[in-house]
Amino acid sequence: MRSVKNHFSLVIALLSILFSMQVFLIAERSIEAYKVNLAQNYSVIAVSKKQLEIDEILEINNIISDAKELSPDSVIERLSSDMRSANVELLKLTMPKFYKLSLTHYPTPDEVKNLKSDLLKSSSIKKVEDFSHTHDTTYKLLLLFKNVVTLFAIVVLIVTILLIIKELRIWQYKHNERMSIMGLFGAALWLRSAVLFRLAIVDALIAGFLAFGIFVYLSSSPWVLEQFDTIGINIVIFNQVDDFLLILGVAMSISILLASLIVLGHKEEV
Amino acid sequence: MDKVIIAKDLSLAYSSSETIINKVNFSIDSGSFVFITGASGSGKSTLLKSLYGALKPKHGSLVVGSVELRGVSRSRLNFLRRHIGIVFQDYKLVKEWSIDKNIMLPLLINGYVKSVANNQVDKLLKHVRLNHQSGKFPLELSGGEQQRVAMARALAHNPVLILADEPTGNLDEYSSQLIWNLLEGANSQLNTTVIVVTHNIPKNLNVDYKHFHIEYGSIHEVC
The missing domain is CATH 3.30.70 (Alpha-Beta Plaits)
Incomplete structure (x- = not known):
């Protein structure tokens, strides 16, 4: 139970970031696919x-x-x-x-x-x-959709930064004392930080695999596929290799950045 | 006799404006038992902090073991601390670790193999009479029991020097006596140098000791 609690907060934060990022990617792909459709008909x-x-x-x-x-x-x-x-x-x-x-x-x-x-x-x-009138109307609609997606991405980025700052504070509070105590007994920096980095890597893996499971499920869901069929777009919703590696890479980078910031910002208690 | 600590013209301060310890000279023999006393705020805990490198000398020289602490590098400081056991009044146990893992900490830092470290932890838990509490977390224990865990951690790696900052300050009589017995045992049986900062020197101690008193930033030996 204690161990689950240790992992829960960062996994949830990472998962929400990964989910938003993948949704943004799907929206981008949909726009590109729609543009190809339009180009074929124009x-x-x-x-x-x-x-x-x-x-x-x-x-x-x-x-x-x-x-x-x-x-x-x-x-x-x-x-x-x-x-x-x-x-x-x-x-x-x-x-x-x-x-x-x-x-x-x-x-x-x-x-x-x-x-x-x-x-x-x-x-x-x-x-x-x-046919400039028809073209302009369609193009403006596409532009509007693209702007909405970009705005969504910016909001996600801001929320991500806020989540990271919040996690940073929680982690600093949680790990500072332990790192100080280890330092008092002569633990080298790598040893003092090892628990932190292990936790960060494990959390990134958990979040990455959870996101993988969610998107594999969603990409084969009949309801989701029907929505794309309805608007006449045929895209790869979730590439199980490329997208998974991207998700895992982002989760690892955020976690390791978080752990590094804590290690760099660690001040030994006197 | 070998000196384990040599201080020459040592000054200590937390800020540039206020000096806590002012140009003191003293030395401590290896294998001795030393008490440092003084009124609250006299600088006895500050002096102890300087001995494990948590506070660097502002002026003068402070040598602990073979390590000069003025301008000491982080790696040298880590080397020194691996040979010291420290006991704090507030125990400083890692709350999210079991007491076994807390005791094991200095062993793992010193590179002990896990199986050897586990055996040592079992012995130490018996030694501090806490073998029935194995696997528990610090906050599940009383203050006296937590201090015994801290004591076991300080003894785990057979340090050459034990520094204790008011180790019995918050404890009941039974736990206090147990802590003094453990410190006495380390000194008499293992020849470990023990330096204790305290308000009250226990009366029924079975070892010879030296007594330093700190007053107005100076330190003098009480005969």
């Missing part, structure tokens, strides 16, 4: 008075990943009912060429503006439709 239409080579278009701006010429057939079909076939062929030759440009990523409003301006610099391109 394209710019360029209208040229003459036929352009695809490579020629790709060179205009490096954000363009692909360009496809749109077939004018559907437009001509609507106009051709009252026309003779010779006129239809003539119309086909004189009609401007439409290109659908796919982009490497979901662009910022500035990138859209630059792209439009670069395209219009080409003597052949006469008009560009960038």
Whole structure:
């Protein structure tokens, strides 16, 4: 019971930090995945008075990943009912060429503006439709979500620092006396600090494995998976190797930092 | 006879403005039993602290064993403390450790193997008549019993010097007598130098002792 109590406070503090950090990572991944989705569905239409080579278009701006010429057939079909076939062929030759440009990523409003301006610099391109209104609305929504996540991360960071300071005070109180007594009997610094570092490492391991268990459970939970399916995002919620190593690394770093601060701040009782 | 402590022009102070012990000279023979007395606030505990390096000399020289404590390095101080047993009025036991582990502390610091240390702890618990309390924590014991644990810890590693700061100050008669017997035994049987800071020297002591008295920052031997 005494031993459980010794570990409880730091494990809970570490666990809350690790949980918040992983939630932040999941939110970041979701935003990135959503941006990829948006990029796949977003394209710019360029209208040229003459036929352009695809490579020629790709060179205009490096954000363009692909360009496809749109077939004018559907437009001509609507106009051709009252026309003779010779006129239809003539119309086909004189009609401007439409290109659908796919982009490497979901662009910022500035990138859209630059792209439009670069395209219009080409003597052949006469008009560009960038669907800026729809793009701006979506981009602002994404930006808002990203800002909320960043704000959440800052709050978590502040709470983390407060938790660490609180733990530091508790640990200083708990360990100072023992370290002083050990010092009175000639224990070297490493021996006086050994209990502290052992406790810190054990607590980091406990918190790391608890966080691992929680996220393995959550990442396979049907309810969680359903939520991601609903918004059409397919991401790795918890990578059992990379994320676990990150969690363990963060927990170890915080614990060891905490123990080091106590050792450095230790003043022997006189 | 070898000197275990030599103080020359020793001054001690907690701050630069107030000197507690002022340019005193004294020496203590190895294997002797010494009492240091004085009124409250005279500086007797301060002098004792300086002997285990918790307070560095402000002026002069203080040699304990072979270690000069003025400007002593941390590693030399640790070396010295590994050969000293200290008993405090407030026991200074680690509350979250069992009494067995508290007694074992100096043994582990001195590099004893765990099995040897365990045997030594068992012997010491019997020696201080606390073998029935093995495994308990300090706060589960009475004040007298805690001081006996502290005494066992001070004796555990067969130190060459035992420093005791009012070791019976808060104890009942039975526990006090037991502590004096243990200190006497260490001195007479193991030839350990014992220095005790106290208000009252016990009357029924069975060893020869020296008596130093501290007054107005000076120390003098009482014949």
